[in-house]
Amino acid sequence: MDNRGLSTKIIAVGIGIMIIIAALVVLIPRGEKEKESIVVYHYWTAGADKQAVSMLSQMFENRTGIKPKMNAFTGYQDKLNLVIDTSPPDVAAHWFNNFYVGYARRGSLSDLTDFWQSEGLNQIFPEKISRLLEVDGKKYGVPLDIHWEGGVVIYNLRVLRAKGLNVPTTWEEFEALLEALKASGVEHPIAMGFKDAWPRDMVFTALLASIGGADFYIGLIRGENRWTDAPVQQAFEIYRQWCEKSYFDPSAPGLDWQEALSTFINGETAIYFMGDWACAALKQIGWKPNVDFIADFLPFKSGVRPIGIPDVEGFVIPSKAKNAQAAKEFLKFITDKNVQISFASIKGSFAPHKDARVEDYADSVQIAMWRKAENWDWALPLMWYYPQTVRNVFGDKMYEIWANPRTVNITQICEAIQAVVGG
Amino acid sequence: MKKFPYAGKTGNGEARQRLEEEFREEEKPEKTAFLFLLIPLLCIGFVIFTIVYLFAASFTSNGEFVGLQNFVKLFTEDPYFWPALWHNLFWMIWAILIPVGLGFILAFILSAGLKGEGFFKGVIYFPALLSGATIGVIWSWFFLPKDNGVLNFILSKLGLMGLANPTTKLWINDPSSPVPFLWIITIPVFAISVMVILLSFFPKVSDLSLVLIVSLFGIGIPAILYETGAVSTSLVSILIASTWAGSAVSMVMFLAGMRAIPKSVLEAAKVDCASWFQTLRHVILPYLRPVFTILIVLSAISSVKAFDLVYTLAGQEGGAGHHAADVLALYIYRSLKIGNYGYASAIGVIGILVAIAPVIIYITLMRRREEE
Numbered sequence: 001m002d003n004r005g006l007s008t009k010i011i012a013v014g015i016g017i018m019i020i021i022a023a024l025v026v027l028i029p030r031g032e033k034e035k036e037s038i039v040v041y042h043y044w045t046a047g048a049d050k051q052a053v054s055m056l057s058q059m060f061e062n063r064t065g066i067k068p069k070m071n072a073f074t075g076y077q078d079k080l081n082l083v084i085d086t087s088p089p090d091v092a093a094h095w096f097n098n099f100y101v102g103y104a105r106r107g108s109l110s111d112l113t114d115f116w117q118s119e120g121l122n123q124i125f126p127e128k129i130s131r132l133l134e135v136d137g138k139k140y141g142v143p144l145d146i147h148w149e150g151g152v153v154i155y156n157l158r159v160l161r162a163k164g165l166n167v168p169t170t171w172e173e174f175e176a177l178l179e180a181l182k183a184s185g186v187e188h189p190i191a192m193g194f195k196d197a198w199p200r201d202m203v204f205t206a207l208l209a210s211i212g213g214a215d216f217y218i219g220l221i222r223g224e225n226r227w228t229d230a231p232v233q234q235a236f237e238i239y240r241q242w243c244e245k246s247y248f249d250p251s252a253p254g255l256d257w258q259e260a261l262s263t264f265i266n267g268e269t270a271i272y273f274m275g276d277w278a279c280a281a282l283k284q285i286g287w288k289p290n291v292d293f294i295a296d297f298l299p300f301k302s303g304v305r306p307i308g309i310p311d312v313e314g315f316v317i318p319s320k321a322k323n324a325q326a327a328k329e330f331l332k333f334i335t336d337k338n339v340q341i342s343f344a345s346i347k348g349s350f351a352p353h354k355d356a357r358v359e360d361y362a363d364s365v366q367i368a369m370w371r372k373a374e375n376w377d378w379a380l381p382l383m384w385y386y387p388q389t390v391r392n393v394f395g396d397k398m399y400e401i402w403a404n405p406r407t408v409n410i411t412q413i414c415e416a417i418q419a420v421v422g423g
Numbered sequence: 424m425k426k427f428p429y430a431g432k433t434g435n436g437e438a439r440q441r442l443e444e445e446f447r448e449e450e451k452p453e454k455t456a457f458l459f460l461l462i463p464l465l466c467i468g469f470v471i472f473t474i475v476y477l478f479a480a481s482f483t484s485n486g487e488f489v490g491l492q493n494f495v496k497l498f499t500e501d502p503y504f505w506p507a508l509w510h511n512l513f514w515m516i517w518a519i520l521i522p523v524g525l526g527f528i529l530a531f532i533l534s535a536g537l538k539g540e541g542f543f544k545g546v547i548y549f550p551a552l553l554s555g556a557t558i559g560v561i562w563s564w565f566f567l568p569k570d571n572g573v574l575n576f577i578l579s580k581l582g583l584m585g586l587a588n589p590t591t592k593l594w595i596n597d598p599s600s601p602v603p604f605l606w607i608i609t610i611p612v613f614a615i616s617v618m619v620i621l622l623s624f625f626p627k628v629s630d631l632s633l634v635l636i637v638s639l640f641g642i643g644i645p646a647i648l649y650e651t652g653a654v655s656t657s658l659v660s661i662l663i664a665s666t667w668a669g670s671a672v673s674m675v676m677f678l679a680g681m682r683a684i685p686k687s688v689l690e691a692a693k694v695d696c697a698s699w700f701q702t703l704r705h706v707i708l709p710y711l712r713p714v715f716t717i718l719i720v721l722s723a724i725s726s727v728k729a730f731d732l733v734y735t736l737a738g739q740e741g742g743a744g745h746h747a748a749d750v751l752a753l754y755i756y757r758s759l760k761i762g763n764y765g766y767a768s769a770i771g772v773i774g775i776l777v778a779i780a781p782v783i784i785y786i787t788l789m790r791r792r793e794e795e
Contacts, residue, residue, distance in 0.1 A: 008455050073571075081760055102762075195596065195743045253596035253743040254568035388761040396502075399744030403598070 037067040038326045041314075042093035043076035044347075048280045048421070052346035060333050060344070060394075066326050074266060084108045088318030090157035090327040096133040096141060096312045097384040104135040110317040113138045115328060124335055126377050129352045132312055143314040143329045145342060145349040148369055149275040150205040150309025150381045154295045159186065159270040171210060171299045178247055181270055190242065192252040193365060195262030197395045198383070200252070203273045204398065205309060205382045206298045207235040213304025214377040221385040227418040228411070236401065236410045244405035253402075273298070280348030289365040297372065306374035309381055312352065386421070393420045474775070480768035493769035504770070507741070507749040511777060512752065513654055514729050517662045518669060518722035521609070523715065524616025525666060526673020531703070534681045551671040552754025562664035566594035566736070578604070588717070590657065595736050597656040598747035601649045605659045610649075614641035622707040622713045655747035661736050665729070666725070673718050680714035682708065716788065723781035727774055728752060751777075 032242065044053040050072070057068045058338060073079045074123060077099055080092060085108050094100050106179035116122060116139050122130060122271045125143060133141050153174075155167050163184040165353050168174040179190035209217050212231035217227035220232070224406050242248060249255070249263055257274060264272045279295050287293050315334060317327045333339060340351030341360045348363065350356070350370055358367045358374075397413045465595045481493055494726060496736050497504045529547055531541055550558060563575045578584050586604035588597055601609075621628060628636075651793050693704045730752035733741055739757055741749030751774045758767035 008458070011455075011458060078760060106762075195738055196561075197740070197744065200744070250591045251568040251593060253591070253595045253745070259571075395744055402744070 021336075021422055026066075034161060035067045036065070036323075036326060037069055038090040038323050038330060040068045040070050040091045040093075040330070041076070041080065041089040042070065042072055043074070044093070045072045045074050047284055048347050050186065052343050055346060056334070056339065057342050060330060060341060064329055066329060068330065084318050085320065088320050090321040091315050091317055091330050093144075094141060094314065094316050095384075096143070098386065098388075099131070100141065100316065101135050103318075104138070104367070108317050108319055109137050109140040109240045110321065110324060110330070112140055112142065112317065115139075115331065116142075116316075119332060121335060124354055125352050126142065126354055129312060132310075132378065132380060133314070141316040142232060142316045142335060143312050143336050143352040145313050145344045145347060146352050147267075147275050147277055147311045147313070147349045148295075148297075148308065148373065149311035150202060151209045151297045151307070152274065152276055152295055153206070154264070154272040154274055154278055154293055155297045156267065156270040157291065157293055159267050167294055168299055169295065171301045174299050178242070178245075178271070182245070182247070186268075186270055186363075188246060188249045188268070189270050190247045190249070191260045191264040191272040193253050193255030193257050193261075193272075195254060195256045197391070197398075198381075199260065199274065200398055200402075201383045201394070202275070202381065204235060204239060206273050207238055207325045208232065208301050208382060209307050211235050211304070213300060214307035214379075215305055217307050218377065218379050218380070221379060221382065222403055223423055226423075228414045228420055232354065233410055233414055235351040236413060239398070240401050240405050240408060241408060243402050245414045248402075249389075277348060278368065279363070279365060283348070293365075295365050295369060297369065306373070306376045308376045308378045310378055311381065313349075337405045390417070390420050393417055429557055431651075442485055477768050477771050477775070480765055481772045483765040483768075484763075485765070489741065494772075495768050495772070496766070497769055503749060503754055504562060505676060507751050507754045508773065508777070510658055510741075510748060510750050511655070511727055511729065511774075513648070514662065514665075515723050515726040515777075515781075518726040519664070519719050520616040520620070521612055522666045522669030523673050523722060524619055524716050525612055525670035526718070527619050527677050527711075528615060528677075529670060529674040529709075530677035534678060544674075548671045548691060550668040551675070553668065555668075555731030556735050558664060558668055559732045561733075562667070563595070563736055565664075566660055568593045568596070593656070594660040595657055595748070596743045596745075597660075598654040598742060598745035599656055599764070599776075601654065601656050601659045605656060605663075605739065606649060609659065613645045614638075618709060618717070619640035620715060622704050622710050626705055626709045635670060655742075657737060657742050657745075657747040660747050661732055664736060665732050669722065669725075673722075676714050676718060677711060680711045680783070684710045716785065720781050722783040724778050727778040730756065 007268070028090055037356070038151075042053055046051055053070065053072070057070050058064065060068050060359075068091075076093075080088075080094075081099075081333060083089070084092070085233075088108075094255060100109075104178075116130075121142065129143055129146070130139065133139055159181075160167065163181065164185070165177060165180055165184070166173075169176045178189050190203075192199060192203065208220075208231065209233050212220070216225055216229070216231045220229075230302075249260065249269055249326060252260065255263075257278070258281070260269075261272065261274070261278055261343050265282070265285070265287075278295070279289065282293050283289070289295075297306070297308075315331055317324055317331065321327050334343075335353070336354050337351065340353045340354050343349075344351045345361055348366065350361070350366070358370050361367055361370075374384045383394065383419040388396070394417055400413065401410075470515055482488055482490060486495065533543060533547075537543070554562075567573070567575070570576055570579055572592075572594070574594065575584070575587065578587050583604075584592075586607070586754060587594070587602050588599065589596060614637050618633065618637045621633065621636055649659075688706055688710075690700065692706050697705070731748050733748055733750050733753050734756070737748045738745075739760075740755050751770055755767045755770045755774070758764075759772065764788050
């Protein structure tokens with residue numbers, strides 16, 4: 001037999017073997033019937049977050065018999081972007097941010113308005129929360145927990161105590177604290193890491209909330225106020241002054257939020273504008289609330305109405321989910337008060353359920369913050385309301401101020417952002 | 424397929440049958456060859472389809488035909504496109520010079536018959552086995568800001584923080600002009616690289632021309648680019664990370680090329696009392712010209728694909744807020760992320776054109792050589 005004949009036969013035999021294997025896989029009955037399952041994507045990859053989601057998964061399986069196949073991703077938004085319209089999970093964790101709005105508008109998410117109706121979720125969740133996840137009058141997600149994200153300031157009590165300084169209660173005291181820290185040898189009092197843009201955006205969000213208060217902040221995101229208005233200019237101006245006075249850690253562009261937290265922990269900095277999840281990270285290393293650190297809202301300027309800026313997390317069902325029925329079971333499960341409280345207690349957040357009480361939590365700092373903000377107006381972090389084009393320009397301008405605080409023109413910056421926002 | 428020459432004609436049954444069988448036998452290899460060709464044909468088809476689709480998509484926005492609008496916007500309005508393109512072009516210049524030159528230097532040293540040559544070869548070649556993302560993670564530790572980074576730690580222990588940026592202590596996210604440390608470690612390599620590449624292609628160049636060209640292209644132009652801030656500490660730091668693996672690949676290819684130099688030629692040079700530099704200039708480098716050619720082309724093409732290192736080291740903006748290390752592939756990624764498929768395709772088209780340029784130069788050079 002010559003070589004060419006042999007090659008043809010080998011290929012034919014190979015194809016034959018593959019067909020037989022494929023037939024066996026398809027035709028041979030499985031040993032036991034596979035348990036019903038759903039595929040869940042989330043971003044709680046480490047620490048307390050990971051513990052909380054693992055508890056959630058176990059409780060769901062015990063209650064319903066449906067096995068949740070949990071998949072955690074770093075770079076979550078990128079991953080979800082890739083799969084949401086092609087091969088999505090049955091349920092996906094999500095913040096109710098501009099990506100959520102984008103998905104909802106382009107039909108990537110299941111409309112859950114009827115689900116909210118049939119399950120009576122409007123009675124379970126406070127109106128101010130359900131309003132935050134509405135897109136064009138419809139609901140596409142179910143909330144699971146709430147973090148305080150914008151306007152939160154964490155103080156290093158070890159440093160403050162050593163310098164004989166107190167936690168400020170007014171805007172003036174806050175500014176005086178920054179001066180005093182600098183004067184007492186803390187060269188850069190504010191920890192910051194903006195390797196990713198959002199921690200820097202958070203500083204601006206906090207400043208705008210404190211200066212403009214609820215009325216201006218909500219007016220701005222509704223398009224009733226403009227980026228050239230006085231409160232925005234003042235917020236940028238304060239940020240500029242802080243950059244000029246070198247209040248921020250100069251390594252900030254190279255740090256992520258955890259690395260910036262380490263400058264706070266080692267006493268290099270004393271103040272950190274970060275969501276309350278940073279408190280959970282501090283507690284994990286043994287820091288005690290009210291002893292080693294304290295978190296509070298950035299004091300509001302006198303005369304403005306305070307505003308709470310939460311980060312609402314929950315789950316959505318992609319419109320192309322294969323097992324939408326079981327996915328709804330999962331959503332139903334996470335609306336349970338006890339499930340929400342258990343999850344939030346581990347994670348250092350709050351349950352959005354109406355019947356959850358602050359007494360359900362052990363952390364005194366968080367309880368104090370919740371009590372303060374419970375009756376304020378709420379809105380999401382500022383940049384969550386804007387498309388990427390606006391975020392790009394905003395980010396560039398924030399960097400421009402950071403890099404050239406002495407020469408930058410704040411009015412021009414405000415005009416440039418307004419131009420891209422439009423209207 | 425061969426046609427049976429007696430088709431339709433009658434004849435002796437047995438002889439005809441034999442002839443027919445003979446022709447059938449000959450047909451077999453063609454069928455087999457076609458089977459083997461199927462997969463490459465599919466691959467080629469896929470590549471062609473993708474490129475055609477990319478070009479078509481570049482004229483659309485949200486699925487609607489918009490003509491040249493994406494390109495007009497790219498060239499006239501977009502603040503990110505030109506810096507990203509420039510960074511890719513600088514990356515190309517760097518990739519052609521530094522890893523190739525450094526690979527040659529390493530190969531030259533290792534070919535001198537040092538003790539432990541095998542060990543050094545293994546250690547130097549190791550990074551070539553790693554993925555870009557892994558290299559990025561490793562170098563992110565090296566370039567960490569503050570004193571946590573290996574480089575900052577070493578410099579501060581040696582009292583040389585003045586060679587870095589002592590205020591920000593940044594490397595990857597520093598958009599300012601390259602710090603003195605980067606001048607010291609890269610400019611000499613630029614100069615040597617220009618020299619060896621030049622001598623490899625033009626061994627008969629006069630000493631004066633050699634000095635002038637090396638001064639201009641190996642020292643002057645990089646120094647101007649550094650001084651004016653046309654490139655940043657951030658970009659150069661990332662390029663140093665890319666050189667780690669790039670020079671390892673070059674080194675192996677040069678070592679193989681050096682082995683192929685006939686010993687008789689080297690011995691003849693020795694007999695003629697040629698100095699090591701004369702041997703290098705008139706024997707080794709001209710012999711290595713094909714290796715230089717292929718390395719230059721491959722490096723140029725790979726520079727346009729740069730993504731993983733920038734993404735892992737500088738993040739998806741190519742630098743926190745300043746885009747000082749932004750490249751086209753990263754910009755494509757960002758555009759895709761927000762659903763601007765047409766716009767991302769337009770950037771991709773530019774990327775392809777930039778990548779094709781060195782290939783055309785390479786093919787032209789090869790054809791000329793064949794003609795010679």
